[in-house]
Amino acid sequence: MELSEDVAVFEQAAARFAREVVAEASGRLDARDAGARRRVIDGARELGLLALCAPESAGGLGQDVDALCAVLRPIAREDAGVASLLLVQAGGQRALARANAWPEALAASDLVTWPAFGVAGAAPRLRVTAEGRVEGSLELVPFADVASHLVADARDAAGIDRLACLPALERGVAREPAKALGLSCMAPFDLSLAGVATSAVAESSALSDDEARAWLSLGASAVALGLLEGSLATALDYARQRRQGGKRIVEWGEVRRMLADLHRSASVLASALSGALARRRRDDPGWRDDAHVLALEATERACSGTTDGVQLLGGNGYTKAYPQERRMRDARQLRALLGPAHARRRAACDAWLGVG
Amino acid sequence: MPRGVADDVEIAIDLARRFNAEVTAPRHLEVDARVSADPSSLPWDVVRAASEWGLYTAWLPRAFGGRGLSMLSLYYFLEEVSTVCVGIANVVGVHYLGVSTLSATWNARLMRRVFDDVAAGERRGEPCLVSLAITEPAAGTDMEETELLERIRPGTVAERVAGGYRVDGRKVFISNGHVSRWHVVVCVEDRARAPETGVVLAVRTGTPGFTLGALENKMGQKACVASELVFDDCFVGDEQVAIDARQSASIGIPVRAVFQQVIDYVVSSTRAGVGAFGAGVARGAFAAACEHARKRSPEGARLVDDQSVRMRLADMYANAQVARLAWQESAWANCEQGLFRGLFSPAAFGIERALPGALLRRLAPRVLDDPRTTRWLRHAGFARYPRSAANLTSGWGSLAKLVGSDLALANADLALELMGSDGTRHAAGAEKRLRDAKLLQIYEGTNQLNRLNVFKCLVGHEWSDVDPFG
Numbered sequence: 001m002e003l004s005e006d007v008a009v010f011e012q013a014a015a016r017f018a019r020e021v022v023a024e025a026s027g028r029l030d031a032r033d034a035g036a037r038r039r040v041i042d043g044a045r046e047l048g049l050l051a052l053c054a055p056e057s058a059g060g061l062g063q064d065v066d067a068l069c070a071v072l073r074p075i076a077r078e079d080a081g082v083a084s085l086l087l088v089q090a091g092g093q094r095a096l097a098r099a100n101a102w103p104e105a106l107a108a109s110d111l112v113t114w115p116a117f118g119v120a121g122a123a124p125r126l127r128v129t130a131e132g133r134v135e136g137s138l139e140l141v142p143f144a145d146v147a148s149h150l151v152a153d154a155r156d157a158a159g160i161d162r163l164a165c166l167p168a169l170e171r172g173v174a175r176e177p178a179k180a181l182g183l184s185c186m187a188p189f190d191l192s193l194a195g196v197a198t199s200a201v202a203e204s205s206a207l208s209d210d211e212a213r214a215w216l217s218l219g220a221s222a223v224a225l226g227l228l229e230g231s232l233a234t235a236l237d238y239a240r241q242r243r244q245g246g247k248r249i250v251e252w253g254e255v256r257r258m259l260a261d262l263h264r265s266a267s268v269l270a271s272a273l274s275g276a277l278a279r280r281r282r283d284d285p286g287w288r289d290d291a292h293v294l295a296l297e298a299t300e301r302a303c304s305g306t307t308d309g310v311q312l313l314g315g316n317g318y319t320k321a322y323p324q325e326r327r328m329r330d331a332r333q334l335r336a337l338l339g340p341a342h343a344r345r346r347a348a349c350d351a352w353l354g355v356g
Numbered sequence: 357m358p359r360g361v362a363d364d365v366e367i368a369i370d371l372a373r374r375f376n377a378e379v380t381a382p383r384h385l386e387v388d389a390r391v392s393a394d395p396s397s398l399p400w401d402v403v404r405a406a407s408e409w410g411l412y413t414a415w416l417p418r419a420f421g422g423r424g425l426s427m428l429s430l431y432y433f434l435e436e437v438s439t440v441c442v443g444i445a446n447v448v449g450v451h452y453l454g455v456s457t458l459s460a461t462w463n464a465r466l467m468r469r470v471f472d473d474v475a476a477g478e479r480r481g482e483p484c485l486v487s488l489a490i491t492e493p494a495a496g497t498d499m500e501e502t503e504l505l506e507r508i509r510p511g512t513v514a515e516r517v518a519g520g521y522r523v524d525g526r527k528v529f530i531s532n533g534h535v536s537r538w539h540v541v542v543c544v545e546d547r548a549r550a551p552e553t554g555v556v557l558a559v560r561t562g563t564p565g566f567t568l569g570a571l572e573n574k575m576g577q578k579a580c581v582a583s584e585l586v587f588d589d590c591f592v593g594d595e596q597v598a599i600d601a602r603q604s605a606s607i608g609i610p611v612r613a614v615f616q617q618v619i620d621y622v623v624s625s626t627r628a629g630v631g632a633f634g635a636g637v638a639r640g641a642f643a644a645a646c647e648h649a650r651k652r653s654p655e656g657a658r659l660v661d662d663q664s665v666r667m668r669l670a671d672m673y674a675n676a677q678v679a680r681l682a683w684q685e686s687a688w689a690n691c692e693q694g695l696f697r698g699l700f701s702p703a704a705f706g707i708e709r710a711l712p713g714a715l716l717r718r719l720a721p722r723v724l725d726d727p728r729t730t731r732w733l734r735h736a737g738f739a740r741y742p743r744s745a746a747n748l749t750s751g752w753g754s755l756a757k758l759v760g761s762d763l764a765l766a767n768a769d770l771a772l773e774l775m776g777s778d779g780t781r782h783a784a785g786a787e788k789r790l791r792d793a794k795l796l797q798i799y800e801g802t803n804q805l806n807r808l809n810v811f812k813c814l815v816g817h818e819w820s821d822v823d824p825f826g
Binding site for chain 2: 139140178179180181182243244245246247254255303307310311314315317318319320321325328329332333335336337339340341342343345346
């Protein structure tokens with residue numbers, strides 16, 4: 001993927017962060033070690049990764065989705081949970097910026113959670129009362145234990161959907177931890193909001209903001225690509241060392257085929273992501289639809305590629321001594337984050353046929 | 357099919373459904389969460405419950421103090437329990453892996469000793485399970501095929517000494533290892549001539565020089581622990597040698613052929629069991645997906661009202677049925693032509709059923725401890741066993757295993773995908789089913805080895821110019 005000079009700097013910094021911080025912490029993140037998680041988040045903050053897509057007017061770096069994808073990809077090779085946290089963070093910031101609803105109290109590096117993944121056009125689960133307070137419940141809100149703000153759609157008394165930003169750690173926000181399959185750094189919570197005062201309310205809706213959703217689809221594709229590339233690296237390394245039937249398993253024809261399939265899948269996805277980002281830069285008509293289709297394809301490839309990655313490592317791949325079983329779980333959690341796949345397939349089909 | 361087998365199948369399915377209602381369903385998520393949080397914890401509660409339900413003796417012949425249910429019915433039981441939790445199904449199933457391996461050596465005296473211990477343990481309320489220890493740190497699938505075994509140097513060695521063997525080495529990924537009292541250990545006398553020097557031993561927990569090592573921290577099937585077994589100058593007396601080169605020589609068959617036949621008997625029967633696990637997982641996933649699709653309306657309309665969802669449910673139904681048909685064919689082959697054929701003949705089945713239990717138990721020591729019984733069993737089990745039957749049972753075992761496990765994973769993933777974020781919650785059970793299902797493609801020989809075995813036994817078995825493992 002060709003990167004601009006600025007973006008390449010971010011990519012290199014992220015790759016170093018992934019190698020030196022994330023890789024070392026990933027096992028403990030998966031064991032839900034709060035200290036390890038805090039250190040990774042602090043490290044990302046120090047590098048400016050939490051402020052990557054925050055507007056410059058709010059003290060952020062004002063980067064677009066190219067830089068975000070360049071950052072997410074190497075981090076996802078080591079831990080897709082950390083990459084997904086950065087994706088949700090950037091998405092929430094992006095939604096606030098597009099809706100001109102950035103609260104004064106929100107710093108560019110503050111953690112923002114944004115449970116906007118879901119079915120396009122679905123009714124919001126929250127309500128804005130006449131007094132401007134938000135109530136209702138949300139399920140599986142990522143990292144709601146550490147996010148300072150929550151960005152979510154809420155319907156007002158007049159039936160208009162709005163984008164609300166509210167302090168997530170306020171009294172009135174009851175959190176119940178939900179044990180999920182993967183992306184451990186995202187640690188989801190079910191939230192009940194009882195009349196929480198909002199920091200900002202905008203006349204916009206994230207779920208109906210197709211540009212914001214397309215942006216997320218591109219970021220999720222980069223995370224999926226990182227999962228595939230990480231799987232390939234682990235499997236190749238293992239296949240060169242592990243012996244079976246008197247020879248290294250990389251010398252077995254079927255193992256070579258599986259490795260080549262993983263490589264092919266990652267290469268095709270990298271090309272497709274590069275093309276989709278180029279269309280986004282040119283603002284080609286249809287780039288949003290392409291982004292959604294890419295995310296569908298990317299998450300499917302990540303699911304099957306990470307599963308094959310476990311198989312290539314045999315019994316060892318099934319244990320936590322290797323990172324591969326985690327990648328297999330993370331790929332499914334990433335797929336679920338984007339909303340039910342059958343609905344996404346139908347939306348892609350409708351967009352392609354020009355119906356719906 | 358002998359009269360009474362169909363009754364046994366009904367009994368086994370009913371037993372499984374009651375066990376699911378009272379044990380599996382209420383406990384499986386809690387056990388999974390508990391072992392996830394503390395990988396060193398042992399699921400004794402599940403083992404004790406299974407023992408209290410009589411599941412470790414239900415499929416032992418009555419002569420050994422068991423209930424004597426037909427082995428065919430075990431597969432139905434395992435499928436049924438797997439619809440809720442394949443990890444708990446394995447806590448029962450893998451005991452019969454050890455039992456089958458010991459049975460496949462046809463050492464009647466040792467079988468009686470070990471199985472009597474199992475039955476006595478159950479009566480006392482002290483579960484006595486049997487594990488099978490084959491896999492080693494540097495040899496997984498290799499240990500299950502003599503043609504691969506001859507290309508490696510296994511690490512667990514049994515050195516012949518006066519009165520028995522001294523064993524050194526490590527076994528890993530041993531299912532139920534930490535909760536079993538007996539371990540059927542497959543090792544070799546000479547690392548450089550592994551297939552020609554195979555030894556199968558029965559080692560009791562507590563034997564000096566034998567210790568239980570680390571537990572694997574696995575992605576799924578948490579109810580069934582995977583253990584490391586460590587042998588350090590561990591003496592095993594001749595009375596606990598299930599088979600070795602000397603015993604093989606006494607019946608005039610090279611140990612290499614005997615060793616391969618023991619492995620073939622075992623994997624043919626247990627791979628059908630993995631197929632049954634897979635069919636159960638596929639059924640469970642299908643049922644969960646159906647329930648979700650009929651109840652949930654994320655976009656205002658019920659999921660099941662979407663035609664593409666109905667298509668996926670039909671696919672899932674087909675997957676579960678195909679997985680079931682595959683293991684049934686394999687299990688049938690085992691009963692007609694494989695390890696279980698002795699007790700599946702109408703005459704033997706009828707006699708075993710007709711004799712009063714007290715009489716059977718009184719006769720058993722005299723008959724089973726008589727060396728002539730073992731010699732006769734081995735003559736029938738090894739010397740007179742046709743290669744065509746071995747190919748059929750082994751090939752179909754592999755076929756059932758790879759089909760069942762692939763379709764189990766496919767259905768688990770389809771259900772998870774359909775359920776979206778709801779499915780990723782631990783409490784929903786769908787994500788656990790996916791984690792559990794993946795192991796089915798790995799244990800009992802990876803699906804890659806099993807494909808090679810299908811080729812070896814069912815496709816290219818008459819092609820002498822092709823090396824299936826080349």
